[in-house]
Each structure stands twice: as C-alpha cells, then as structure tokens.
Amino acid sequence: MDQTLLQLVDVTFSYPGRGRMAPVPALDRLTLSVREREIVGLVGPSGCGKSTALKLVASLAEPTGGAIFVPGSKRSRLGAFTFMPQGDSLLPWRSALDNASLLLEVHGAPRATARRQAREALESVGLGEFAAQLPSELSGGMRRRVALVRSFLPELPVLLDEPFGALDAITRLDIQGWLLRLHERLPRAILLVTHDVDEAVYLADRVYVMSPRPGRVIHEVSIDLGRPRSEDVIGSSEFAAARAALLREIRRGMGREAA
Ligand SMILES: Nc1ncnc2c1ncn2[C@@H]1O[C@H](COP(=O)(O)OP(=O)(O)OP(=O)(O)O)[C@@H](O)[C@H]1O
Ligand SMILES: [Mg+2]
Missing domain, CATH: 3.40.50.300 (P-loop containing nucleotide triphosphate hydrolases)
Incomplete structure (x- = not known):
C-alpha cells in the first residue's frame, strides 16, 4: 500500500x-x-x-x-x-533553464546539479533547444511545460x-x-x-x-x-x-x- x-x-x-x-x-x-x-x-x-x-x-x-x-x-x-498557482508564474528575467532549476535551488541543491537536472528534464519535454530563451520568447504551451518541469524536479x-x-x-x-x-x-x-x-x-x-x-x-x-x-x-x-x-x-x- x-x-x-x-x-x-x-x-x-x-x-x-x-x-x-x-x-x-x-x-x-x-x-x-x-x-x-x-x-x-x-x-x-x-x-x-x-x-x-x-x-x-x-x-x-x-x-x-x-x-x-x-x-x-x-x-x-x-x-x-511545490505549488504551481493559477497561471504559469515564470520569472520573466530568468531563462527557461533558470526558471526550471529554481525550486531545486530554493530547496538547497547545488546550482550545477540543479541546472543539469533541469536541462535533462527540459529535454524530456521537448524543450532542450529552448533552454536559453526568456519566457517572453516562448509560446504559452512551452511556458507551461517549463513551469511543470520546475514543479516536478524537487522530490x-x-x-x-x-x-x-x-x-x-x-x-x-x-x-x-x-x-x-x-x-x-x-x-x-x-x-x-x-x-x-x-x-x-x-x-x-x-x-x-x-x-x-x-x-x-x-x-x-x-x-x-x-x-x-x-x-x-x-x-x-x-x-x-x-x-x-x-x-x-x-x-x-x-x-x-x-x-
Ligand atoms: N482573498 C479573499 N478574500 C475574501 N474572500 C475570498 C478571497 N479569495 C476567495 N474568496 C472567496 O472564497 C470562495 C472560494 O474561492 P476560491 O478562489 O478558493 O474558489 P475556486 O474554487 O478556486 O474558484 P475558481 O474555479 O473560479 O478558481 C470564493 O467564492 C470567494 O468568494
Ligand atoms: Mg481557483
């Protein structure tokens, strides 16, 4: 059980x-x-x-x-x-990668580890090529994927x-x-x-x-x-x-x- x-x-x-x-x-x-x-x-x-x-x-x-x-x-x-409120709430000044790694960093993961895990997870949702983009450069659907990855990374x-x-x-x-x-x-x-x-x-x-x-x-x-x-x-x-x-x-x- x-x-x-x-x-x-x-x-x-x-x-x-x-x-x-x-x-x-x-x-x-x-x-x-x-x-x-x-x-x-x-x-x-x-x-x-x-x-x-x-x-x-x-x-x-x-x-x-x-x-x-x-x-x-x-x-x-x-x-x-981890909490994803109504709307995606990405930080506009951070890249997709830095948004995705944010909660891991908040929970104490070393930055390099957080970024590596975030990069792998972004690749797994088809966003590998977009890691360096800012949220304003992504479509609504892509932003949701970044926000999901961010919420899923911490255990x-x-x-x-x-x-x-x-x-x-x-x-x-x-x-x-x-x-x-x-x-x-x-x-x-x-x-x-x-x-x-x-x-x-x-x-x-x-x-x-x-x-x-x-x-x-x-x-x-x-x-x-x-x-x-x-x-x-x-x-x-x-x-x-x-x-x-x-x-x-x-x-x-x-x-x-x-x-
Ligand atoms: N900050 C607030 N101050 C006072 N009343 C509030 C506040 N936020 C929500 N409410 C009241 O609490 C009730 C529940 O709100 P809540 O946002 O939890 O509903 P919900 O089920 O998420 O609705 P929705 O499906 O529209 O998002 C609402 O009917 C509203 O009247
Ligand atoms: Mg609601």
Whole structure:
C-alpha cells in the first residue's frame, strides 16, 4: 500500500470580512487524502474553494478548523510541496533553464546539479533547444511545460491549480500528455485542481467532487483507466463511462439533474 503523503481532515476556512462585512465561509469540513505517486483531481463549481484548499496546503493561510497532515515529511507544511498557482508564474528575467532549476535551488541543491537536472528534464519535454530563451520568447504551451518541469524536479508532492487554463484545446491536450510522461519519469504525488471534467478523467487516479461554497467533498470517483495512459484512452468506452459518472456527481452537487 502506498504511503499517504497528504491528508486533510474536516478542514474549514473562512476569509475574514472586511470592515463590517461578515466573514466569507470558503471551506466546510473538507476531507481528502493523496498517496505516493497518485494523481488526485479536485473538481467543483467556480468559487467552491478549490484554490483556497491548495493555499491552505501550501501554508499560505491557516485553516480555521480541522487539520492538515503531511505524514511523510520531516519538514513543516511550509516547503513540503511545490505549488504551481493559477497561471504559469515564470520569472520573466530568468531563462527557461533558470526558471526550471529554481525550486531545486530554493530547496538547497547545488546550482550545477540543479541546472543539469533541469536541462535533462527540459529535454524530456521537448524543450532542450529552448533552454536559453526568456519566457517572453516562448509560446504559452512551452511556458507551461517549463513551469511543470520546475514543479516536478524537487522530490516533493506537487500542487497544481488549473495548470492548463487559457490554452487552446489542442495545446492543452499536448501539455496533458507531457504531464503524464513527466509523471512516469518523476512519479510525484499530485493534487490537481481543475474544473475540466475531461482533464480530471484523463489525468487522475481518483477525483474528489466538491459542493458549491462553502466547499466540502461530496463524492469520490475512482478512474480505473490504468497507466501508462495515452491520448488513445480518450476515445474508449471506459473513459466515456468515467466522464459520465463524474459529470453526474458534479451536477448532483449543484442540485441539478442531467440536462
Ligand atoms: N482573498 C479573499 N478574500 C475574501 N474572500 C475570498 C478571497 N479569495 C476567495 N474568496 C472567496 O472564497 C470562495 C472560494 O474561492 P476560491 O478562489 O478558493 O474558489 P475556486 O474554487 O478556486 O474558484 P475558481 O474555479 O473560479 O478558481 C470564493 O467564492 C470567494 O468568494
Ligand atoms: Mg481557483
């Protein structure tokens, strides 16, 4: 049995109200877990608290109630994950290579080692020739690949918040394929926030469905499509069945039956 690397138990969170405004309850007893090597999807309607959940895990805020456990980590929660926030957030003045090596360096790897690993990983996602380019000289899809490499290099679980938003459909599919191959090479545990049902089914081993705000987990769907996975799986009847099951639970959570 693979080890649990992250566990949220009854995590509750409210944003403080500004001035005389009442606090905004964002999460209500959210419970979920992520095991070693697993890709876990977190889906739910806009505003249900998905990004808030990742921010709490990444120590950017503290839960109002409940607890977050990181069983495998010797460190505190801060620094126990790599976090790719919504958008790619590359540093515009650093080359693709220096962006890719950044988190390894932050976690204490010697610069030469970090750069060597980053160069190999960039090559593995087809960006070997672009290592010296600045982010402004790369396409949107290339920038996402650099950001993914940066998140995957440290040996830590990865938090991804809508990593492929604002990409066209074909580029998105390509990058999802790169993520799967990167995950085979560097099998990190991943908590993936998305509101794209197809993306969740294509990438994840399990998917948690959240209710509207204040978000809590209302359902868990296992995606038994096996690995390694390639684009071919998207046309399969198993994919269609998993997609339909997930959509049904999301609709049910929103209080709506199938259209
Ligand atoms: N800084 C903030 N201050 C006050 N309220 C906030 C703040 N950030 C988010 N919220 C509230 O918390 C709720 C959850 O926000 P969050 O960003 O976690 O949602 P989300 O599920 O990630 O949405 P989306 O799918 O649109 O990215 C929102 O409905 C919003 O009203
Ligand atoms: Mg969000």
